[in-house]
Amino acid sequence: MQLDSCNVRLVDPERVASVNARMPGEEDIADTADVFGLLGDPRRLKLLVALLDGELCVCDLAAITGLSESATSHALRLLRAHRVVAVRRDGRNAFYRLDDAHVRMLLDLAVAHTEHTDAIHPERSKG
Amino acid sequence: MQLDSCNVRLVDPERVASVNARMPGEEDIADTADVFGLLGDPRRLKLLVALLDGELCVCDLAAITGLSESATSHALRLLRAHRVVAVRRDGRNAFYRLDDAHVRMLLDLAVAHTEHTDAIHPERSKG
DNA sequence: TGGATATATGAAGAGTTCTGCAGATGTGCA
């Protein structure tokens, strides 16, 4: 067992060094974790999946997710702050749409994965 | 403006119906959100990125992430409970590895995205 | 202009999450 510069025990210092060399910077990790975190809430996730097909207004999003309109608006504000969605205002309505290609990719992948899982294990679906 | 079965205003009832028809079930949404949620913590994310190249023991993971060994162990326990990682015990050491192909895909995609973003905006990197 | 509608916002409370601490478990070696 060896010690590193901070006096921590290491089993495989070479692997640790090579992993550290490949590791994205703290800021990249934080940004990426932020994105995953936004997708990590079932209601926000449902909002975003709803937007995969195109823009929807706040009240329709509220109806789809089962959230109150206030909660929907708060959620959308957060997503807007992170530039995951964008708004188009038309009269009294606000139409939200997905505005992040990376997030769209992650959502597509996730939805495809649940469909694939359902194809193998249909009993798990829509319980 | 129309009202749906629960007396909620709807702007575009047809779109709402078609989105609802495509929407994965609540359970699938919850499971998917769980996975994203696990990736949504920067320390856990760093743990998992470290494991992309192969297994590592708890103390090496602690050194890489800068977490205490206790916090590392707690995080790994959570990941283990969700079958995202698996353990191999060798004497006193516990070696963890990624054990979920879907999570690996998400991680690869995310790392590739940060590298791509860095290529376009190098000033954002490793600040 | 005034009232109704659609959305946005701030504050506060309930609930959840993460970490450190202390102690438990299990392994290896003298």
Add this chain to the structure above:
DNA sequence: TGCACATCTGCAGAACTCTTCATATATCCA
């Protein structure tokens, strides 16, 4: 067997998150 080491676990406090409620803003229409 007894001690050191590596990891695990329950608990409790701190920090964060999400929702609701009340209110604000902005738009449309009469």
